[in-house]
Amino acid sequence: MEVIIPDTNMAAIMPQIILTIGACVVLLLSVFAHSTRKYLGYLSALTCIAALANTFMIWDINQTVFAGMITINAYSNAFNMIILISATLITLVTHDAVDDHKVGEFFSIVLISTLGMMIMASSQNLLVIFLGLEILSIGLYVLIGMNRARIHSLEAALKYFLLGAFASGFFLYGISLTYGTTGSFDLVKISRYLQANNMLGDPLMLSALAMLLIGFGFKVALVPFHMWSPDVYQGAPAPITGFIATAPKAAAFAAFARVFVEAFAPLHIDWSTILYWICIITMITGNLLALIQTDIKRMLAFSSIAHAGYIIMAILAGPKLADSNPGLSANSIVFYVMVYSLMNLTAFSIIYIFESREGRNLKVENFAGFGAKYPMLSVGMTIAMLSLAGIPLTGGFIAKLQIFSAAIDAGYVGLTIVAVITALISVYYYLNVLVKMYFSEPEEPLEDVEVSKATSLALMLSSAGIIVLGVLPSLMMKLM
Amino acid sequence: METVMSYFMLNPAFYIFAGLAVILAIFMITMPNPVYSAIFLVLTFFCISVIYITLEAEFIAAIQVLVYTGAIMVLFLFVIMLLNLGRDADLVEHSGPMKYISIIVAFAILIQIGLAAKVTVNIGEKGMFPIEKIREIGNTEAIAGLLFSDYLYPFEIASILLLLGMIGAIIISKKRSE
Numbered sequence: 001m002e003v004i005i006p007d008t009n010m011a012a013i014m015p016q017i018i019l020t021i022g023a024c025v026v027l028l029l030s031v032f033a034h035s036t037r038k039y040l041g042y043l044s045a046l047t048c049i050a051a052l053a054n055t056f057m058i059w060d061i062n063q064t065v066f067a068g069m070i071t072i073n074a075y076s077n078a079f080n081m082i083i084l085i086s087a088t089l090i091t092l093v094t095h096d097a098v099d100d101h102k103v104g105e106f107f108s109i110v111l112i113s114t115l116g117m118m119i120m121a122s123s124q125n126l127l128v129i130f131l132g133l134e135i136l137s138i139g140l141y142v143l144i145g146m147n148r149a150r151i152h153s154l155e156a157a158l159k160y161f162l163l164g165a166f167a168s169g170f171f172l173y174g175i176s177l178t179y180g181t182t183g184s185f186d187l188v189k190i191s192r193y194l195q196a197n198n199m200l201g202d203p204l205m206l207s208a209l210a211m212l213l214i215g216f217g218f219k220v221a222l223v224p225f226h227m228w229s230p231d232v233y234q235g236a237p238a239p240i241t242g243f244i245a246t247a248p249k250a251a252a253f254a255a256f257a258r259v260f261v262e263a264f265a266p267l268h269i270d271w272s273t274i275l276y277w278i279c280i281i282t283m284i285t286g287n288l289l290a291l292i293q294t295d296i297k298r299m300l301a302f303s304s305i306a307h308a309g310y311i312i313m314a315i316l317a318g319p320k321l322a323d324s325n326p327g328l329s330a331n332s333i334v335f336y337v338m339v340y341s342l343m344n345l346t347a348f349s350i351i352y353i354f355e356s357r358e359g360r361n362l363k364v365e366n367f368a369g370f371g372a373k374y375p376m377l378s379v380g381m382t383i384a385m386l387s388l389a390g391i392p393l394t395g396g397f398i399a400k401l402q403i404f405s406a407a408i409d410a411g412y413v414g415l416t417i418v419a420v421i422t423a424l425i426s427v428y429y430y431l432n433v434l435v436k437m438y439f440s441e442p443e444e445p446l447e448d449v450e451v452s453k454a455t456s457l458a459l460m461l462s463s464a465g466i467i468v469l470g471v472l473p474s475l476m477m478k479l480m
Numbered sequence: 481m482e483t484v485m486s487y488f489m490l491n492p493a494f495y496i497f498a499g500l501a502v503i504l505a506i507f508m509i510t511m512p513n514p515v516y517s518a519i520f521l522v523l524t525f526f527c528i529s530v531i532y533i534t535l536e537a538e539f540i541a542a543i544q545v546l547v548y549t550g551a552i553m554v555l556f557l558f559v560i561m562l563l564n565l566g567r568d569a570d571l572v573e574h575s576g577p578m579k580y581i582s583i584i585v586a587f588a589i590l591i592q593i594g595l596a597a598k599v600t601v602n603i604g605e606k607g608m609f610p611i612e613k614i615r616e617i618g619n620t621e622a623i624a625g626l627l628f629s630d631y632l633y634p635f636e637i638a639s640i641l642l643l644l645g646m647i648g649a650i651i652i653s654k655k656r657s658e
Binding site for chain 1: 596629632638640651
């Protein structure tokens, strides 16, 4: 038998190689050079920055390498950029947050998990997407449950692990049914097959779509597959919550959009009906349940469920816009995920700073009086909340605007009306935090809080990013 | 479709062992004692490996027995026994009406997929390696060839997955004091 070695272009996967090497170096240094442990957080941040720089270097190459397993183009690189920015900020925020004897493992798991997300975002092969999904998930299970002294972390880790494994099973079943029907794992070949053969309403293909939808729905926390997310967000340590809320969702949305908008576009009539209703109940449930939360992390969990609903609108619109305005749906997803990541990272990092001082979970009312006592941190929180609410001059506004215009272009007017109404409802609970911060008196005098230089740098970068994207969105558009 | 059906008709072994695998899997999840569950899972894996043999995939059948039945399940049993759960370890669920609702939903999904497989006329494109070609070049050679050419990238990625699994297992079970 003749074996043909495929195109192994190492330059195309250089960012992934950098992350792998970085993870191994961090792990080995923590074992053999104890004195370096203090700096491993910075080293991980540097690794992410190097990978990010490399991503920019290969931005335009537009190549499919390794026998169709990996596609590097502006779309995948944009998502890789978001993932790497999130990872960089998280490593900066957590650089001094981990127990000394676990620090090496912690950062190498963060790096490998990031690698898994990049694989998921850059692949056009269902098998590789699944491997990426598993790498990122297993990394996150460990990160959540790493602090065994906290019973809530363990509960969150176990819940996430059991439900995540269950959802992975659905995803895998969906992949195998897709393979059985179309004869390929490759999204390009699947798309070609579906265009050549009319598979609308084919029962086996419908089952495959349903299973894949459940798998992705779990990962991005769509209603009714969202049950894990409030508990996990609340139980996990805050910087890890910030990580779970951003980078894995970017990866999952990249793969979600790739699978459904690119490969399954010919079956749009089949899957759009169900996704339409999932989208509506996700936006309504997420925003309404966020209203009644007292714990700030639970509130942000429901808010991120609602945000996932908004992004789904762009996925729904994708195939309909394929002829008239092909880039619109993908661009609006990228922009939304970028802004969403920055604002959640800002919010969760600030929550983490206060939480580590208090040693317990924060309620919204605990923010009383923060505005006067911690002006800088409160400005960061304000920017994040205003952007989450979608107030003009923040990235959140432009992001919502793009998604809604994509949905209207595709003819989803009713959906957009629901989205606008739920977005208006959401303003209440975001502004509630600000009202507490600036217009309430604290019950007990507040103590000083120390913020390390790296953390404040990360916070400044992310909140500046939100404003810049809100004022000059064209900067981001140029990249696409 | 016709060819697939007649191929299966020639293999009554497939139907026998597929049915057996389902029955054993049901036993596995209904046993209250985890050791019995594990042993029924071993038997399920055996049935699945026989299904691979009926499909002429001897290599995968052998790997299935070696890895799953041999290594993983023995490890499972070891862990269950080392945990020393005693007789009180019977896993009894108190889940109430949700249990019956989920059984109904599970059967609905089963029937849906069963019907889907029955009425589907399209079995998709044949892959690069139909059974005639496998017979010609051999099972192990085909897998080895693919693993080091087309599937090189996922093969390498799987090694990172294993590394992550190891680090994760160690960090979760690590003692607090150094």
